[in-house]
Amino acid sequence: MSDWRLLLTRPAEDCAALAQTLAAQGIFGHCLPLLAIEPLAETPEQRSLLLDLDRYDAVIAVSKPAARLGLELLDRYWPQPPARQRWFAVGPATGALLEAYGLDAHWPEHGDNSEALLALPAVQALLNMPDAQVLILRGDSGRDWLAAQLRARGVRVDFLPLYRRVLPDYPAGTLLATLREQALNGLVVSSGEGLSNLQQLAGAHWPEVARLPLFVPSERVAELARAAGALDVRNCHGASAAALLAALADQSESR
Incomplete structure (x- = not known):
């Protein structure tokens, strides 16, 4: 696997942690965060949802920022969390914060995505409850597919937007220069939004960038990447470091 030299695009803190994990396996990763987290100002709608938190049978945190910001608000409004309420996370890193x-x-033991979350026995039990209500902690967008699946089963779903993800401000040409200077031969994105920002930063150089192997967390993001013109898309079946390492191992063995 050590011949891989990857561009890592997660938010700065997560990017650094991923680079360290990869380095321990002899894989070079260069961080160029394409998502920055900006907490949203609290609104009356947010406050209302939080004050009524105990009416939800379950709360789902879709990311570590959602968990961190949500727990800060929980601390502020609920000295003791509502009794008998179940909390879910899409992946183990987010779940660890809640725990x-x-x-x-x-959270799912295998696969850190919406599909794996829905397959959890605890979520299936929730789906069988009459008049179940779920609150999803997220950014200002995302996980619409998850909400649609829950609603299709009769669950009432509300969103609590806590942050927005923005593309950091980089000078023109930064992406291509980084790829060349660091001799990178692969790209990693962790979401559809990260993919969109990769395209935006590439600009007119996207056709050249799109020729590199692109590691993505799910088939949905893979489909978006192929539709955008990416020529070598590789589905990691998860956004965790373990999922990426497994995908890299598979690709190395198939060479």
Whole structure:
């Protein structure tokens, strides 16, 4: 796997952690964060949802920023979390934050995506409850597919937007210069939004960038990448470091 030299695009803190994990396996990763987290100002709508938190049977945190910001608000409005409420996370890193807080948290052991979350027995039990209500902690967009699946099963779903993800301000030509200077031979994005920002930063150089192997977390993002013109899309079946390492190992063995 050590011949891979990857562009990593997660938010800065996550990017640095991923680069360190890859380095321990002899894989070079260069960080160029394409997503920055900006907390949203609290609104009356947010406050209302939080004050009524105990009416939800379950709360889903879709990311580590959603968990961190959501727990800060939970601390502010609820000295004790609502009893008998279940909390879910899409992946283990987010789930660990919830569990460390002392919540009854559940997340998929295999696959950190919406599909794996829906397959959890605890979520299936929730789907069978009459008049179930779920609150999804997220950014200002995302996880619409997850909400649609829950609603199709009769679950009432509300969103609590806590942050927005923006493309950091880079000088023109930064992406291509970075790829060349660091001799990178692969790209990693963790979401559809990250893919969109990659295209935006590439600008007129996107056709050249799109020839590189592109590692993505799910088939949905893979389809977006192919539609955008990416020529070598590789589905990691998850956004975790372990999922990326497994995909890299598979690709190396198939060479």
